[in-house]
Amino acid sequence: MKRIALLASAAAVLAFGAGVATQVDAWGATGHRTIGVAAVRALSDELPAFLRTPGAAAEVGELSREPDRSRGAGQPHDRERDTAHFVDLDDAGHVMAAAGPTLDQLPVLKSEYDSALLAAGIKVDDAGYLPYAIMDGYQQLARDFAHWRVLNAAEASEADPGKRAWYREDRLRREALILRDIGYLSHFVGDGAQPHHLSIHYNGWDRNTPNPKGFTTSRQTHAMFEGAFTRRSTRLDAVEAAMPAPALDGFDLRARTAAYLTRTHATVTPFYELEKAGGFADSDPRGTAFATERLAAGAAELRDLIILAWRDAGTQSVGWPVIKVAEVEAGGADPWLAMAGED
Template sequence: MRFRSLILSLALASGAFASHEAFAWGDTGHRLVGEEAMRALPKGLPAFLYRVQSIKDVGQFSREPDIWRKAGAIHDAERDPAHLMRLDDTGLTLAGTDLGNMPATHSDYDAAVRAHGGDPIKAGHLYYSLSDAWAQVRKDFGVMRVIDLAIAKEKDKPKLADLKEALRRRQDLTLRDIGILSHYAGDATQPMHVSIHYDGWGDLPNPDGFTTEHVHWPVEGPYVHDHVTQAMVHDRVSPLTSCAGTQESCIAARLKRNWTQVVPLYKLEKTGAFKPDSNVGAEYLATLLGRGASDLRDMVADAWTQSTDAVVNSAGVSVTDVTSGKVKDLYAVVMGDS
């Protein structure tokens, strides 16, 4: 415990914790994650998701959380830590918890970080931003299911026109929300985003002599832009894997998996693999981006299959209430005043 406390204190004081300015993957990487996930969606999801324009939209929306930066102190203090999750060299969070045993809410986690002597802003909360973004996509799909049912039943032409507009709006919102989920799924697969060694090894025990220079942005931004192609990422998207437990448990497992790549990344960096004139690191980074696309594809597919009982309005009506016939006025459910 003394050693771990020393590591925590050094990490909080080190340059590795000083900045939230770096962007995971840059515009190129985030766009590739979003687009390749959409291209890999399984059959059976809503048809609009497979449109060429939808794929492009998700790719562009995937950049949004980085575009949000520097909007103001209140805004940034809440959103900047969403991109990262500091895990120490034993794989524990800065609240002293294992990813498999996280506090129930973001607020609970912040309190646990403070109780452990840390700063929640520096600790990050990527686990919660991923969980939140996934829940929103699931909600979107649930609302869409009810709108589709309402359209199929509605005979009144003005009401039918309203419902079709509601569907268009929900589709647009869903693409945007998938883009936000895409961003955080991409962040999670950049190993430095899930480590106390965020931008160089920092002023921490360093027996392997890893770099202490600011390598975060050069690796994920310019290097990816110049050396990683769409085809490379496309070829590394894995087969569909549905989450066997809760979505939160699967998010935790993915973050822990990605954390195991921190040392391999720094070992590669030490060999010069990410130098501007080297192609050596491109295959490795393409593999990580392909993993991000695979994770996003899996989460979107899970959100659709698990949206069959989602609550769809402020009155607490669920998809199950509608499909069971408990609720008759579907127009009111969709448009309000139900």
């Protein structure tokens, strides 16, 4: 059965916890909020002050849910966006099957990825394109930061009151966009920490593949873990305590994305082993530790990508006529035409 159809039907009929229907897609509200809030709360003072506030953390936490909340708008909106939340890898790490690429073999463009899958006889919509959603979100955030850095520097140095007021207004608009775009990036980075979003075994062990260990094939597996279990067993403070230290050296976006998702793919079999051993029963510390570690991995990756996007922004050029961010911040260039527009 196709993944999207399966998730939609499951969301319609399954109920967990206190009889509340839980949508079977990505982390539930608790997981996505936790990842967004924990990441923003972990930002250092290298980042601008507007991001390092309780309000910003709460805003990102709520906006982290938005890619799920936009579902149901109709076609082509839904089909194009639904498949951004996952990439289904087989047990050897190939997209869907041995004919598919591995994560470190992905072409530069999503259109090239789609073509490669079709050439291998793999349906694009069945495979998903989560790596591209993460990379796209990072690049958008870096552009947001690049514009913000120019606007902030220009506002501080501009003598003309009218221009200074425009810079301020545009900076505030950009800050709202930055929070929104961090929320969207948070969602897809969070999806990338959930083992079911990296596997053909996305809702119970795939019944069309060998299952020598007798793992569950229940269609309730996905929602049970990321929704009801995560909601009742994880805490923000425990997730924050479990976040690894920042890893910011030697950054390459494509390699980093592949490595992050590969680490999550390595947790698929351990998840099913733990489920078989009863680790996701109420109050079982093994399941709580697993869910906490996965949320912490997502929050740490998001924290690092925000910092890296900020640094990346300082090397960029923006506007038209094009102007270098570093030159404006150094006081060596007037960005008015580049920012406000020449015509």
